[in-house]
Amino acid sequence: MVTVAGSLRCGVSTRAWYAPKVPGCSPSIRSDCPLAGSRVLPRAWALASRLHQTRCRMKLFLIYVRDEDFYNLLPRELGGCEPGADRIKVMAFPPIGIEVLAPVVRQHGHEVVMFDTCHPDMKKPRIAERVVEESPDAVAISFLSTTSYPEAKSMAEAIKLASPDTPIIAGGVFATMNSVNVLNDCPWFDSVGPGEGEELLPDYLDNLSDPGSVIGLVWRRDGEVVVNPPRPLVQDLDQFPFPDRGSLPIDYIESMPLDVPAVLSLDRFCTMQTSRGCPYPCIYCDIPALADGKWRCRSPEHVLAEMQQLNAEGYRSIYLTDDHFLLKRKRIEAICQGIIDRRFEFRWGCEGRVDSVAVDQFPIMGEANCAMLAFGVESGSQKVLDRLKKGQGLDQIEHAVTEAKRHGITTAHGFFLVGSPDETEEEILQSFRFAARLRLDTFGFNRLCAYRGTPLWAEYVKRGIIDDARDWNKWFKCSDIDPTVLPSEIVNNARKKGYLHLFLYRIFWRPLSSFRLLRNFARYMKKSDIAKLLWSPFRKQILFRKPELPARMIKQGLDAPVRSG
Numbered sequence: 001m002v003t004v005a006g007s008l009r010c011g012v013s014t015r016a017w018y019a020p021k022v023p024g025c026s027p028s029i030r031s032d033c034p035l036a037g038s039r040v041l042p043r044a045w046a047l048a049s050r051l052h053q054t055r056c057r058m059k060l061f062l063i064y065v066r067d068e069d070f071y072n073l074l075p076r077e078l079g080g081c082e083p084g085a086d087r088i089k090v091m092a093f094p095p096i097g098i099e100v101l102a103p104v105v106r107q108h109g110h111e112v113v114m115f116d117t118c119h120p121d122m123k124k125p126r127i128a129e130r131v132v133e134e135s136p137d138a139v140a141i142s143f144l145s146t147t148s149y150p151e152a153k154s155m156a157e158a159i160k161l162a163s164p165d166t167p168i169i170a171g172g173v174f175a176t177m178n179s180v181n182v183l184n185d186c187p188w189f190d191s192v193g194p195g196e197g198e199e200l201l202p203d204y205l206d207n208l209s210d211p212g213s214v215i216g217l218v219w220r221r222d223g224e225v226v227v228n229p230p231r232p233l234v235q236d237l238d239q240f241p242f243p244d245r246g247s248l249p250i251d252y253i254e255s256m257p258l259d260v261p262a263v264l265s266l267d268r269f270c271t272m273q274t275s276r277g278c279p280y281p282c283i284y285c286d287i288p289a290l291a292d293g294k295w296r297c298r299s300p301e302h303v304l305a306e307m308q309q310l311n312a313e314g315y316r317s318i319y320l321t322d323d324h325f326l327l328k329r330k331r332i333e334a335i336c337q338g339i340i341d342r343r344f345e346f347r348w349g350c351e352g353r354v355d356s357v358a359v360d361q362f363p364i365m366g367e368a369n370c371a372m373l374a375f376g377v378e379s380g381s382q383k384v385l386d387r388l389k390k391g392q393g394l395d396q397i398e399h400a401v402t403e404a405k406r407h408g409i410t411t412a413h414g415f416f417l418v419g420s421p422d423e424t425e426e427e428i429l430q431s432f433r434f435a436a437r438l439r440l441d442t443f444g445f446n447r448l449c450a451y452r453g454t455p456l457w458a459e460y461v462k463r464g465i466i467d468d469a470r471d472w473n474k475w476f477k478c479s480d481i482d483p484t485v486l487p488s489e490i491v492n493n494a495r496k497k498g499y500l501h502l503f504l505y506r507i508f509w510r511p512l513s514s515f516r517l518l519r520n521f522a523r524y525m526k527k528s529d530i531a532k533l534l535w536s537p538f539r540k541q542i543l544f545r546k547p548e549l550p551a552r553m554i555k556q557g558l559d560a561p562v563r564s565g
């Protein structure tokens with residue numbers, strides 16, 4: 001055995017061919033490595049290391065960390081699994097981020113083991129044990145939002161304490177927005193891979209011992225955070241293999257996005273992403289910042305090829321997690337025509353803006369089995385829509401919803417926001433009255449929150465409400481921090497009143513559609529869950545992780561913003 005200390009000079013890591021690690025010893029190359037026993041001359045070294053780079057097989061643990069609030073095991077009375085079953089059924093969106101990354105990493109010759117923390121056997125202690133047992137060469141932790149950062153940190157801590165030599169890289173939306181802060185804050189992460197991971201993650205694995213050469217990587221060198229030059233956005237989204245939806249022993253059950261008990265069907269369900277980004281400037285949204293306000297898409301042929309595979313695999317419900325699917329008419333038409341021509345059997349759903357030029361595509365979308373269209377309605381007041389920089393009119397909302405229903409889209413869903421800056425109580429109630437008038441089937445009225453990376457966050461920093469340096473890892477309910485937003489109690493009471501009005505209006509004026517909706521829920525939900533769902537707008541929400549207060553308010557001993565009058 002030849003003993004090699006550290007890495008080859010070109011920065012190529014040799015760890016995968018090493019014998020298992022023994023703390024304090026130089027690693028030795030395994031006898032099955034092509035370089036084992038070779039006596040390398042200086043010029044041949046570079047060549048050999050290049051060969052080695054292409055042959056090194058790294059083992060990666062790819063972990064998706066979830067918020068406890070957004071999933072639930074399917075109850076056994078509805079077909080949920082017995083404890084200890086091989087596969088489990090979970091009401092949740094699948095972790096498409098890691099499903100996308102795993103096959104790309106494998107294509108580069110590496111081995112990937114995936115984890116999703118919604119699985120009872122994939123919690124922190126068990127994952128840490130498996131890291132010790134299986135010695136992966138690196139661990140990648142993926143998480144989406146600010147709300148899951150504490151749990152992601154705690155996962156990294158458990159793994160680092162169990163296996164101090166295993167490098168841990170973080171990625172996902174929050175890590176992208178806060179890469180330097182995350183490394184300064186959390187000693188358990190060794191690096192952050194901001195942005196899209198399809199190119200960065202394989203590059204990182206190929207160069208484990210030379211992080212300086214990985215474009216886009218943010219990493220730590222001698223206690224200092226180093227930011228490598230940024231990696232450009234991926235231009236050709238058609239180049240990657242289709243996501244790996246089969247390796248995790250989990251069947252994901254279709255439920256309303258944020259209402260976990262609201263099971264929509266027990267059909268085989270998955271998500272899919274056909275485009276990325278959004279060019280609009282809504283003040284509460286992170287998405288434009290994630291991709292410089294650019295919208296990129298996969299070609300219709302590539303999308304249809306993936307759909308073909310999903311259809312053949314028996315998926316009968318697909319939700320597109322595109323930020324704005326309804327952007328390009330010709331592309332929508334081509335995808336829908338392909339679905340019709342190939343007689344795919346699945347139903348699908350997507351999100352989009354009401355002012356989309358693609359409203360005239362709703363007939364072909366309906367024909368192509370689009371069963372759910374979710375619109376960002378946000379408010380029934382033009383003044384509030386303008387304050388949110390939504391760039392849409394009430395007439396456009398009404399037109400889009402009416403057209404969707406006219407063309408056979410089974411469920412038109414409206415996302416609304418309450419508790420916006422300068423919004424009055426009357427305007428909150430106006431939103432509910434507007435929702436009642438629209439032909440929406442389902443709706444959600446969420447409190448406006450501020451997340452770092454959004455224009456609203458930048459506004460609060462400018463107004464001296466948020467201190468970016470101290471508050472970067474928090475998220476806020478706007479009514480808790482902004483004096484121009486109504487106090488929480490008023491917003492909540494108006495919301496309860498509004499829901500009551502909306503429910504009563506529905507029952508009396510649209511009894512048939514209300515009955516159909518309830519019947520659909522009753523088909524797949526426990527009675528107690530239906531009651532919980534209907535009651536949820538009227539009870540206090542208890543979140544796993546509550547929003548916090550900005551550092552300045554805490555320092556001043558304030559628990560609410562100072563409102564004049």
Ligand code: B12
Nearest residue numbers: 067097140142145146170171172193196197257286321451
């Ligand atoms: C679908 C979705 C959901 C789904 C859940 C999806 C899931 N898998 O569990 C639901 C509806 C449940 C949901 C809930 C919430 N969401 Co959400 N959601 C989205 C949405 C629209 C799409 C996510 C997606 O499917 N992306 C597609 C995949 C392929 O991308 P990805 O996971 O980011 O992975 C890529 C990269 O990030 C990277 N990557 C990922 N992991 C790793 C790891 C490593 C090591 C590396 C190198 C790279 C890497 O590579 C991947 C491929 O390029 C995003 C918007 C967006 N564009 O991100 C908002 C978004 C992430 N959500 C957001 C929020 C706020 C929430 C909620 C807090 C909402 C709430 N009111 O409670 C909850 C929290 C959920 C949680 N943390 O578990 C915000 C986050 C803002 C922030 N700064 O925190 C976003 C950005 C929306 C917005 N308008 O701003 N969400």
Ligand code: SF4
Nearest residue numbers: 278280282285287323
């Ligand atoms: S809320 Fe929707 S339309 Fe507005 S910026 Fe975000 S993704 Fe685009």
